[in-house]
Amino acid sequence: MSVLQLRDLKKQYSGTYVLMGINMECNAGQIIGYIGPNGAGKSTTIKILTGIISDFEGEATVLGMDIRKNPIEIKQRIGYIPEQAALYEVLTPMEYLKFVGRLYQLPDEVIEKKSTELLRLFELGDKTDTRMNSFSKGMKQKVLLISGLIHNPEIIFLDEPLSGLDANAVILVKEILSQLKQAGKTIFYSSHIMDVVEKISDRIVIINKGQIIADGDFETLKSEAHKGSLETIFTALTGDEQHQSTAGEFIDILKN
Amino acid sequence: MDKGLLKIIKLFKTVFLKQGIDFERMVAIVETKLTMDKRRVYMNWRQSQQKENRNHLNMILFSYLFFGLIFGIMIFFIPSFLLSMIMMHAYVLFMMAMTMITDFSTVLLDTTDNQVILPRPVSGKTLFMARLLHIFIYLLQFTIALSFFPWLFTFIKYGWLTGAGFIITVLLTVLLAVFITYFLYLLILRFSSEEKVKEVVTYFQIFMTIFFALGYQVIPRLINLKQLSYDFTLHWYSYLLPPVWMAVALETLQSYRFDVVHVSMICLAVVVPVFAFWVMNKYLAPSFARKLSAVQTEGNAAGKKKVDANSNKSLPGSLSHLLCRSKAEKSTFEMTWKITGRDKAFRLQFYPGMAYILIFVFIFVFNGGRDMELHWQGLPGSNRFLWFIYLPMFTISSSIIIVAFNENYQASWVYHSLPVSRPGELVLGSIKALFVKYFVPVYVLMFAFCLYIWGISIADDFAFGLFNNLLCYLIFATLSDHYLPFSRQPNTRQQSGRFLIVILQMIIVSALVGVHYLVLQQSWFIYGLMPVMIICCLLLMRNLQQLP
Numbered sequence: 050m051s052v053l054q055l056r057d058l059k060k061q062y063s064g065t066y067v068l069m070g071i072n073m074e075c076n077a078g079q080i081i082g083y084i085g086p087n088g089a090g091k092s093t094t095i096k097i098l099t100g101i102i103s104d105f106e107g108e109a110t111v112l113g114m115d116i117r118k119n120p121i122e123i124k125q126r127i128g129y130i131p132e133q134a135a136l137y138e139v140l141t142p143m144e145y146l147k148f149v150g151r152l153y154q155l156p157d158e159v160i161e162k163k164s165t166e167l168l169r170l171f172e173l174g175d176k177t178d179t180r181m182n183s184f185s186k187g188m189k190q191k192v193l194l195i196s197g198l199i200h201n202p203e204i205i206f207l208d209e210p211l212s213g214l215d216a217n218a219v220i221l222v223k224e225i226l227s228q229l230k231q232a233g234k235t236i237f238y239s240s241h242i243m244d245v246v247e248k249i250s251d252r253i254v255i256i257n258k259g260q261i262i263a264d265g266d267f268e269t270l271k272s273e274a275h276k277g278s279l280e281t282i283f284t285a286l287t288g289d290e291q292h293q294s295t296a297g298e299f300i301d302i303l304k305n
Numbered sequence: 306m307d308k309g310l311l312k313i314i315k316l317f318k319t320v321f322l323k324q325g326i327d328f329e330r331m332v333a334i335v336e337t338k339l340t341m342d343k344r345r346v347y348m349n350w351r352q353s354q355q356k357e358n359r360n361h362l363n364m365i366l367f368s369y370l371f372f373g374l375i376f377g378i379m380i381f382f383i384p385s386f387l388l389s390m391i392m393m394h395a396y397v398l399f400m401m402a403m404t405m406i407t408d409f410s411t412v413l414l415d416t417t418d419n420q421v422i423l424p425r426p427v428s429g430k431t432l433f434m435a436r437l438l439h440i441f442i443y444l445l446q447f448t449i450a451l452s453f454f455p456w457l458f459t460f461i462k463y464g465w466l467t468g469a470g471f472i473i474t475v476l477l478t479v480l481l482a483v484f485i486t487y488f489l490y491l492l493i494l495r496f497s498s499e500e501k502v503k504e505v506v507t508y509f510q511i512f513m514t515i516f517f518a519l520g521y522q523v524i525p526r527l528i529n530l531k532q533l534s535y536d537f538t539l540h541w542y543s544y545l546l547p548p549v550w551m552a553v554a555l556e557t558l559q560s561y562r563f564d565v566v567h568v569s570m571i572c573l574a575v576v577v578p579v580f581a582f583w584v585m586n587k588y589l590a591p592s593f594a595r596k597l598s599a600v601q602t603e604g605n606a607a608g609k610k611k612v613d614a615n616s617n618k619s620l621p622g623s624l625s626h627l628l629c630r631s632k633a634e635k636s637t638f639e640m641t642w643k644i645t646g647r648d649k650a651f652r653l654q655f656y657p658g659m660a661y662i663l664i665f666v667f668i669f670v671f672n673g674g675r676d677m678e679l680h681w682q683g684l685p686g687s688n689r690f691l692w693f694i695y696l697p698m699f700t701i702s703s704s705i706i707i708v709a710f711n712e713n714y715q716a717s718w719v720y721h722s723l724p725v726s727r728p729g730e731l732v733l734g735s736i737k738a739l740f741v742k743y744f745v746p747v748y749v750l751m752f753a754f755c756l757y758i759w760g761i762s763i764a765d766d767f768a769f770g771l772f773n774n775l776l777c778y779l780i781f782a783t784l785s786d787h788y789l790p791f792s793r794q795p796n797t798r799q800q801s802g803r804f805l806i807v808i809l810q811m812i813i814v815s816a817l818v819g820v821h822y823l824v825l826q827q828s829w830f831i832y833g834l835m836p837v838m839i840i841c842c843l844l845l846m847r848n849l850q851q852l853p
Contacts, residue, residue, distance in 0.1 A: 124426035135420035139344040151333035
């Protein structure tokens with residue numbers, strides 16, 4: 050069953066199109082890696098799918114519902130974890146999670162119980178009542194993860210979820226994502242680093258300049274790249290070759 | 306106070322439900338926002354912020370209440386009803402607009418909301434209502450704090466009817482203040498970026514701090530002035546001033562006069578704010594939100610194009626060549642010069658201090674504004690130019706302490722990782738920069754002013770004073786803790802022991818002023834002592850440079 054459907058999705062900011070007709074369909078229970086260089090339109094797509102951006106062209110359906118017509122119902126059943134640690138820093142994790150939980154209309158006791166447990170699992174148990182402005186980026190990211198998952202959503206959207214996390218947390222989050230998949234959730238997640246995506250994604254969608262340029266699992270993409278069709282993008286994302294010459298130049302300048 | 310206001314709103318639950326608003330979610334948002342208001346660090350009050358738990362908002366509200374008390378007392382001293390009411394409304398209008406511009410900007414310009422609330426299942430209507438209520442409660446708290454005493458005094462002096470009218474006119478004035486703020490922001494956003502808005506806000510904040518400092522000093526003195534008993538007459542331009550509308554409207558309640566002037570003023574008083582509010586809701590607010598989101602999305606790409614052109618051949622660059630010998634010294638000189646000009650926190654802490662120079666001049670030289678003309682005439686015959694020579698140093702010396710603090714204090718690792726043999730050079734460079742950048746221009750201004758009053762004869766005093774001041778400054782620098790510039794975390798300032806140093810500073814300055822005073826008796830002393838001073842300065846500089 051397809052839980053996400055995009056048909057000819059376009060978005061413009063004051064005249065310039067950042068999305069130029071995205072077509073996509075995603076099935077339930079998959080991890081989809083949505084990757085592309087910076088400024089390709091990854092975040093914009095996710096913001097449209099989560100209802101943050103409401104003026105766009107084309108059609109977008111989430112869980113079989115039109116995102117323009119049933120935004121509230123959709124939002125109740127999806128979770129979103131933004132990039133750049135956007136949260137209210139002056140609150141404590143517990144206060145923030147309570148606030149978010151209330152917006153999802155969870156009972157206070159449930160929120161409190163869940164939050165305490167989840168924060169403990171993320172090794173933030175002793176920070177439950179400390180304001181977050183002293184938190185590191187990784188710690189904030191952990192709170193954001195919890196806040197996006199606390200209502201047990203069916204689809205989870207993550208925008209650069211691993212940035213700023215320490216190595217252990219990265220492993221933990223990867224494991225959580227694959228277990229969520231086991232439980233039948235759909236995970237849609239963006240990144241500009243191929244490295245992370247390739248290991249856990251069932252399907253990888255590469256976008257560049259507002260258009261999808263490749264779609265498939267990692268192996269297919271790799272073989273296609275060697276045929277030449279998307280080589281430069283692919284090397285940029287996986288990080289080989291041309292970087293070597295840049296690095297060489299860098300060293301040369303230092304010598305002088 | 307906010308809890309109480311929220312309770313009142315909860316009484317209207319059914320009204321909200323009827324409008325199709327999700328009451329529980331709305332309350333959750335408003336409650337969270339009010340909690341955040343309490344914890345925000347208010348820019349104007351930075352210095353007083355120490356502990357995390359302290360409720361800044363209540364402190365501000367309390368100080369507003371106190372300010373209102375001081376200002377409100379004027380109602381008893383001004384015989385003219387109209388004039389006192391005009392002043393009260395002008396005060397409310399000014400204070401509310403300033404508060405909105407300086408403190409509420411963080412709320413208005415905050416786009417975190419989009420990321421946090423929009424992906425949650427909250428309807429647009431509910432969110433809009435929550436925002437409106439939040440702003441409403443926030444403003445109401447300030448309005449109550451600001452105008453409580455003026456209202457109380459009006460009530461006591463002019464009776465209950467005028468008191469009741471006062472509440473309404475104050476609320477109308479607040480509406481106008483909101484409108485002005487929105488309009489101003491929109492205007493700035495229309496022509497420039499969000500960065501610029503923050504810049505402008507900083508200047509408003511500095512202005513606000515200065516205003517407070519001035520207000521506490523000057524208003525109590527003004528009360529004693531007799532000139533205020535002048536009656537107020539209406540001119541054509543009175544029709545352009547909102548406080549006048551409000552005051553005249555109130556006068557109608559006071560004296561039951563219903564002539565053309567009064568009725569038209571009442572119309573203006575009621576219609577303009579309501580109309581302005583309607584325009585704001587209908588046109589300004591939506592376009593404001595659109596502008597902001599546009600700024601946010603495009604800002605990353607296009608906003609950072611500002612390049613500091615010809616930074617190689619800049620003023621600090623050439624000055625550092627002139628004044629510093631070692632490379633390390635030069636680099637901190639230039640760095641200090643540039644960062645002090647760009648860092649918001651430094652400007653906020655230091656610039657208001659500069660205004661104190663003016664206030665001190667006002668108080669010491671002109672005896673707090675009493676018998677102004679008499680003092681003015683007596684100036685040329687007096688020795689008062691000594692104040693002009695030495696007052697600047699009191700505030701400028703504070704920069705030595707302030708410059709050590711910076712929000713990016715972590716960046717100071719750079720000093721420790723560098724192969725600098727004598728860190729004293731770094732400190733010296735930054736001290737020189739502060740002296741040249743802040744002391745010298747003020748001193749030149751003072752000199753120009755004194756030249757106008759006293760004539761050329763005081764030129765040698767100023768020359769002597771310059772070295773004397775420099776000596777003072779260097780002594781302060783030697784006595785200070787020698788932190789590297791921008792290397793300390795803000796708010797870690799330990800107060801213990803500071804008091805002693807301040808006393809010591811006072812003694813040193815008075816000693817040096819005393820020397821200057823003695824020198825005045827015999828003109829050749831100046832030329833004899835100047836080389837001594839210069840040698841002292843050079844020795845101290847060497848000493849600073851040798852610091853481990």
